[in-house]
Amino acid sequence: MEYVIETKDLTKFFGKRNIIYHLNLKVPKGVVYGFLGPNGAGKTTTIKMLTAALRPTYGEIRIFNLEMPQNRVEIMKNVGYMPETPIAYDDMTIFDFLTYMGRLSGLKKEEAREQAKKLMKYVGVGKLALNKIKELSSGQKQRVSFASALIGDPELLILDEPTANLDPLGRIEFIGKILSLAKEEKTIFVSSHIVSEVEKMCNYVGLINQGRLIAQGKISELTEIEENDYDVSTSDNKTAIEFLKEKPYVREVWEEENIIRVKVDPRFLDEFFLQFPKYLTSQGIRLKLFRPHTSPLERILMEKFSIGEESD
Numbered sequence: 001m002e003y004v005i006e007t008k009d010l011t012k013f014f015g016k017r018n019i020i021y022h023l024n025l026k027v028p029k030g031v032v033y034g035f036l037g038p039n040g041a042g043k044t045t046t047i048k049m050l051t052a053a054l055r056p057t058y059g060e061i062r063i064f065n066l067e068m069p070q071n072r073v074e075i076m077k078n079v080g081y082m083p084e085t086p087i088a089y090d091d092m093t094i095f096d097f098l099t100y101m102g103r104l105s106g107l108k109k110e111e112a113r114e115q116a117k118k119l120m121k122y123v124g125v126g127k128l129a130l131n132k133i134k135e136l137s138s139g140q141k142q143r144v145s146f147a148s149a150l151i152g153d154p155e156l157l158i159l160d161e162p163t164a165n166l167d168p169l170g171r172i173e174f175i176g177k178i179l180s181l182a183k184e185e186k187t188i189f190v191s192s193h194i195v196s197e198v199e200k201m202c203n204y205v206g207l208i209n210q211g212r213l214i215a216q217g218k219i220s221e222l223t224e225i226e227e228n229d230y231d232v233s234t235s236d237n238k239t240a241i242e243f244l245k246e247k248p249y250v251r252e253v254w255e256e257e258n259i260i261r262v263k264v265d266p267r268f269l270d271e272f273f274l275q276f277p278k279y280l281t282s283q284g285i286r287l288k289l290f291r292p293h294t295s296p297l298e299r300i301l302m303e304k305f306s307i308g309e310e311s312d
């Protein structure tokens, strides 16, 4: 397997505090890798080491199979990086900032200007081109920072909580953009603490908690275990519940705020899946909602993270 990012025993101390413990990240080419963990888990610290903004205490980092930080300049030519706190060039206009960043990445003046215009439009700040960075809202700054990461059409994007300041519509738009970049076979490493967002945008995940990698792999493989609790809503819940109560494979069934909760014997999930919708159709009852009670990734998180346990 070809890994775009690979770390071996990556470890970071701040003074005596061990913040990152023996992290072995493996990010295959062409995946959208969600680096998921709660506040303070160590996501930003890891990302800063990946982009050579911070030196590891020990451990190895290879990006495009080159060692970081020794090959920083060569590696970063092909990496678009969006830091957690974006953009220090407060007095520049958006247009000048993106043109300048294009020039720094080696583009000619005209190319840099053209690219800046295209990217401003792409991330939805075209109308603000002549506004200074310091006049922007944090969501607008985040859009500009995303544009800056896309300069030069890099193969790898490293994005640190890119949606943190976006409004709900901005988040949906952003996820759409990540999905279309994924179609172009870019590798995208994106940190987040929002499970639903990672589920929509990523096909790979690394779960980090208190500086340790707890699980890593394809989301579809990690979440393979079947869920036994389902949420169901129909156009006639009363009849649906009567049917379910009769079935030996239904362990429990009850209704909460118009949603039927069903606990199914895991050995007979197939029967449930086949018989229940068939029965509803035969009775002319419409199925409005049918989903596992807990989202698969959320379930993994709950299993793997010791919830409620405070770090030192």
Ligand SMILES: Nc1ncnc2c1ncn2[C@@H]1O[C@H](COP(=O)(O)OP(=O)(O)OP(=O)(O)O)[C@@H](O)[C@H]1O
Pocket: 014, 019, 037, 038, 039, 040, 041, 042, 043, 044, 045, 046, 193
């Ligand atoms: N320069 C530093 N000196 C000392 N401790 C630090 C430093 N930077 C980060 N830390 C500590 O390292 C831990 C991990 O922080 P980090 O910012 O990497 O977490 P994170 O997962 O990105 O969190 P968030 O989701 O809140 O951004 C925290 O406990 C933080 O207090």
